Amino acid sequence: MITFEGAAKLYPDGTVAVDALDLTVETGQTTVFVGPSGSGKTTSLRMINRMVEPTGGAVLIDGQDVRLRDPAALRRSIGYVIQQAGLFPHRTVRDNIATVPLLLGWGRARARARAAELMELVGLEPSQARRYPHQLSGGQQQRVGVARALAADPPILLMDEPFSAVDPVVRASLQDELLRLQEELHKTVVFVTHDIDEAVRLGDRIAVFRPGGRLAQYDSPERLLAAPRDAFVESFVGYDRGVRRLSFFPARELSLREDVVFGDDTAAGAAAASMRGEPWALVVTGDHVPLGWAGAGQLARVPADTALGSLDLAPYGHTFAVDTDSLRAALDAAVLSPAGRAVGVDAAGRVVGVVSQEDLGTALWSVTE
Ligand SMILES: Nc1ncnc2c1ncn2[C@@H]1O[C@H](COP(=O)(O)OP(=O)(O)OP(=O)(O)O)[C@@H](O)[C@H]1O
Numbered sequence: 001m002i003t004f005e006g007a008a009k010l011y012p013d014g015t016v017a018v019d020a021l022d023l024t025v026e027t028g029q030t031t032v033f034v035g036p037s038g039s040g041k042t043t044s045l046r047m048i049n050r051m052v053e054p055t056g057g058a059v060l061i062d063g064q065d066v067r068l069r070d071p072a073a074l075r076r077s078i079g080y081v082i083q084q085a086g087l088f089p090h091r092t093v094r095d096n097i098a099t100v101p102l103l104l105g106w107g108r109a110r111a112r113a114r115a116a117e118l119m120e121l122v123g124l125e126p127s128q129a130r131r132y133p134h135q136l137s138g139g140q141q142q143r144v145g146v147a148r149a150l151a152a153d154p155p156i157l158l159m160d161e162p163f164s165a166v167d168p169v170v171r172a173s174l175q176d177e178l179l180r181l182q183e184e185l186h187k188t189v190v191f192v193t194h195d196i197d198e199a200v201r202l203g204d205r206i207a208v209f210r211p212g213g214r215l216a217q218y219d220s221p222e223r224l225l226a227a228p229r230d231a232f233v234e235s236f237v238g239y240d241r242g243v244r245r246l247s248f249f250p251a252r253e254l255s256l257r258e259d260v261v262f263g264d265d266t267a268a269g270a271a272a273a274s275m276r277g278e279p280w281a282l283v284v285t286g287d288h289v290p291l292g293w294a295g296a297g298q299l300a301r302v303p304a305d306t307a308l309g310s311l312d313l314a315p316y317g318h319t320f321a322v323d324t325d326s327l328r329a330a331l332d333a334a335v336l337s338p339a340g341r342a343v344g345v346d347a348a349g350r351v352v353g354v355v356s357q358e359d360l361g362t363a364l365w366s367v368t369e
Helices: 041-048 071-076 093-097 099-103 108-121 138-150 168-185 196-202 221-226 231-237 241-248 268-274 296-301 327-336 357-368
Strands: 002-010 016-025 030-034 056-061 078-082 156-160 188-193 205-210 214-219 261-263 280-284 290-295 319-321 341-345 351-356
Touching: 002 041, 016 041, 016 056, 016 214, 030 041, 030 196, 041 056, 041 156, 041 188, 071 078, 078 138, 093 099, 093 108, 093 138, 099 108, 108 138, 138 156, 138 168, 168 196, 188 196, 196 221, 196 241, 205 221, 205 231, 214 221, 214 231, 221 231, 221 241, 231 241, 241 327, 261 351, 268 296, 280 296, 280 341, 280 351, 290 296, 290 341, 319 327, 327 341, 327 351, 327 357, 351 357
Parallel strands: 030 188, 030 205, 078 156, 156 188, 261 280, 319 341
Antiparallel strands: 002 016, 002 056, 205 214, 280 290, 341 351
8 A cells, every 4th residue: 555645745846746736546456647738747656656755745655654664675676657658769678578577686697587478478589689769669668668668677666657658549549458457457546647537447546637747636537427527627537528438438337138139041032021110120140140231211112022232231330249339339239330320249240239329319318327
């Protein structure tokens, strides 16, 4: 557990970087510091490993004031990842990762074996071990940065905007990796970002900082989106917070319609007769793989014995996974579908059923009220 007890940082030029911060970071969880530029997130983070010394109050790790610890030993016991990885340019990937084990006197062979293990853990190919940082992509460099921080298996990992220099696709995959790693490792992670979406995705708890280095709200992501404490937090989390909050509700609970899903060999007339006023039919293969939408008007225009599979179908858009996706994914699929309906699939990609925007609206209303 990391505790900030009235921790403050006043720089000699009069800047109040952090103003009496009281906050507890729980062991084994990911706590995200989020806020606008200059709100004291980095300064607060660096107080944990003594890269910044507080001018007031204290920071404690498991009840012990960090000022009682030797700074170098303290830093070796805490993983630290920064933007653009901060790798040593003249050391290979393997030697970058082995930095702390070598400093701890592990010996070269053991440190390199550990580096190989970590490369696998963060999704790097063994063939990249002898490369230099400039021979890697930005996303790969960040993975090396994470591997290096984890090398000596520190219980605490500090991450200062680690993914902000990579493009959105790579960033999303690095976030996925971190979530996966955290499920396995349960480190005490403190993660700084100014991106609220990243905070909501990664954080068990989120601390929103406001200008002047003050804590505006400290809550679970769900609470933060549901009940921002004041106008500042509300504008910071964004006016689409209602939609983003849907990420916390599983799609599993939606009731999906199966009666408007037809095999591709079904005759148009038979499908039309059983649709009972529904405007769209979803056509699937014999294995229940989605093919596309047939409109009720289209079914009425073609000869009754026309097989649905031979029609010019509207694309079904993207699907949502019934067992693992959230209501947000289902809503997104419905909004993007030309039929205004989302297609729910199982883990093997087979259609389970469909849900319309209207039915989703009712479900959303009942879960989020
Ligand atoms: N060495 C320093 N001397 C004076 N002021 C400083 C110093 N370091 C940081 N500051 C100021 O302290 C305040 C907080 O800075 P900090 O880097 O903690 O903010 P941040 O929330 O992490 O911002 P960003 O998202 O831009 O990184 C800022 O106003 C910054 O200019």
